[in-house]
Amino acid sequence: MQYGAESLFGTDDHYVFNNKGAATIKVDQRAKTGTVEIKRGVKWSDGKQVTAKDYEYAYEIIANKESKSQRYTSSLADLEGLEEYHEGKADTISGFEMPDGENGRKAVLHFKTMRPGMNTSNNGYIWEAAAPYHYLKDVKFKDLMSSDKIRKRPMFYGPYKLQKLVRGQSTTWVPNEYYYKGKPKLNKIVASVINPNSVAQSIKSNKFDVIKVINSQWPNVKNTKGVNFIAQVPLSYSYLGFKVGKWENGRNVMNPHAKMNHKALRQAIGYGMNVNQVAKRYSYGLSFRVPTLIPKQFGDYFDKNVKGYTYNLKKGNEILDKAGFKKKGKYRVQPNGKPLTIRLAAMTGSSNQEPIIQNYIQQWKKMGLNVKLTGGRLIEFNSFYDKIQNDDPSVDMFIGAWSLSSEPSPNDLYGEKSPMNYSRFVTKKNTQLLDEMDSQKAFNHKYRIDNFHEWQKYMDDEAYVLPVSNNYEITVVNKKLSGYSLKPSASMGNGFPNWYNVAYTK
Template identity: 35%
Template structure:
């Protein structure tokens, strides 16, 4: 990751829930990723199942916009941020937490390093790097023409400063764990050292960092690449930075566009950064505005936006032939999931605190709830094949490490009932609802996000599926939660709402396969608050020196995926595709990694977007 629905939409939702409740289980084929930047044929006609459902495959999309027409000089571009809620407005990479803020950030700021289609860092970004023979020491050189939007050079001191802020005891963002592998970081965080011994400012533009361990993750996402402007934030108390006007109202970066004006939570206008290190962008201005999922199609057809951040794939079949856009597509580095609250966050220690007395502590209960839901049918009925049943917590966007031999937990409500019986969750009073192991009423509180038209029927389907095996599950507060409220209550700020027993969320996974940022015992984003010695061991081995052997690393993550299938602190529901409509006037636009196209390359062929027929 709405509004009031019309009577027809409510009826549609009820019909979908009924359809899903009656649907038989079918296995979808695993899709294969293509983020290589190579153009492919346009989407083929959908296949039609015996049920009459049209199914599409993400394999039939290209991730690069077709070039048609000649670019005009300059021009404007409008980007729709699809959300049913305002973006939070923490507009600095060192502090933001939600994806909506990342969508705002990408236009005016960036990291030093870019990566290729295999998710390996290149030297094509704002900085280059060299590593020592032992793979522990990296020397970074920031390019001479990389400057902040106020004209000040981006320096090695700025990069060091961002590390110091992330490691500060008053830091209130979610990314302190991203810098822990640096020599001297433990002492600095503990307050026993005044400097981080493993970071050396060699010169104004050269920074040297020595890591505790050489890991394969270092060159695929394990380096913190976002500086923090020391000349702006250096004299500010760390606890005040995230709420400062320099983050909220007048943010600064070194990206292709500069922030001009912000209407908090609603829109941002940007102007061209003539001094951008890659060269002046092709556009004069960009406008970002929040678009409700329910009006995305209308906004696209009317030419109110040139493209959107997240087109609701459920709406694709009815709009596949939209005349004024080209649909791009790719396998997303993301998956949807259901998580179980199994502990709390210990803010002082910076670790999860597992609580075996929690309501959802029995792994058999959790596994039974996975078996009770038919995610294959969800993918077909709700998403027409553009999302499909997930099996493990490493998605197929990382094909080397995704274990396609692991079936996860197939839809089997009878097995789910059997597991619940064996675990002691029985219907004591014969009312069709199971009690807990002590014979007391069992009511499971379920947090699920609001969104587009199918958010409500999707949540109700899962509730109904669990009800079919005798579990009483109710929406938290009796309603869906908007994005910011949902993640605050689930634990984004470290404050785990005890009213939440289970929750449905989505992860955008990193370019590196390492899942410790989501499931490590020191990861704030480990919202289930689950820890396990075997989990800790495998996560550590996955980024150890022996993991440089790719085959060994595959074995480690195969074992980890199986462990998570057995323990089920969360279970994946859907692998996701990104389907992105782009107005016909747009040139040099791509989605995914390694395409060689950047936001500064975007151009248009006419002053205003093409309007649909």
């Protein structure tokens, strides 16, 4: 859908809203409003102007229980009246105002609480797309997701529209003749689904103009002629989490007596991970160690002074010795003298995943830590998250990964009431820091930066979650194509390139 599904709002390279998209947005902290104005000439692929009602209708689809949307969240419910609409207590969304009527282009959103991240894309509080009310209004909410108007003949206001769909195989896109920026440069785009095993050969034979590299196949394709390789660092990271509690009654509850609720043990485990060596040996240099839980792409929110846990077995051993984890034979025992066996849950993955995990187990063994895989083997994706989400007692620590929102607040991942806080750690200090970074005071940029830096230092020291690594994503692009860019400012606000700019050079 990336060729037609354009966001309403443009952003700069730090994901902050600007006025270069299909609509403008102005957030007013004092008035507790967000004013959205859709530009004149922004039209659906049938020629109809995108209206304020189309924007409201997107909220209605998400919040109406009959549509069974997975997008409704407590963050979106910061819009006045959305919760009442969701619960069926109101027929309209009281906080969605249309000053010029449904066919106007202006909408004023009234919020309960203002958040400093509201000027940033994917903040969770402001929806960033419209839905064609005139086209879908006759379809009942309960039938929307199965409707041909959604699945086979969707409507877009982006540069291209869907011409043909071969389910599971390909989609064909042609220019949206009503696109507000003018006619796109390509006559047709065909997007194909292929077997991962065919990717390397497809790249070497120049079968596609744009195709993503599977990193484990990099040595086979890196010398391909006639193409450009575009690298991107995604907003993501893998991490090692330690189970120290459970999810109970809508919140995380920490167990002070949990096996892994010992800071020295967690820190030592961090020093036992030779992440840089692993990156060099198994990823052909396409992965790298991540020092903090706030990625570098977030600019000044990233604290460059936090160095994380670099490989240092000597330091790890010293920490364990000092904390009373004494060696008894081959392995260390707990400070109370009881045996210590740590069960690690890790997912199946590429052919390199098994040797990478076994490498870490061997490093920890060098420190006298007895680490065993949960169930004796790597775990399939769905089974892995079933164990993690349900706090399976066979898991003491686990290696997971996050794909992040472009709003840097980590509240949804590590908060007391966040179900995704899979470590289940809760401290007064962590809650305080997370609350402050999303508070009214945090509208002051320096205050928010200082808060982010303090949180990173705190998380680094406590080591409940240890960032591990990230990978470069590499896209192969035909040298004859111009205008293909992965910069946030050059995207359609949806994380994909702005296909309007892509053209063949003569």
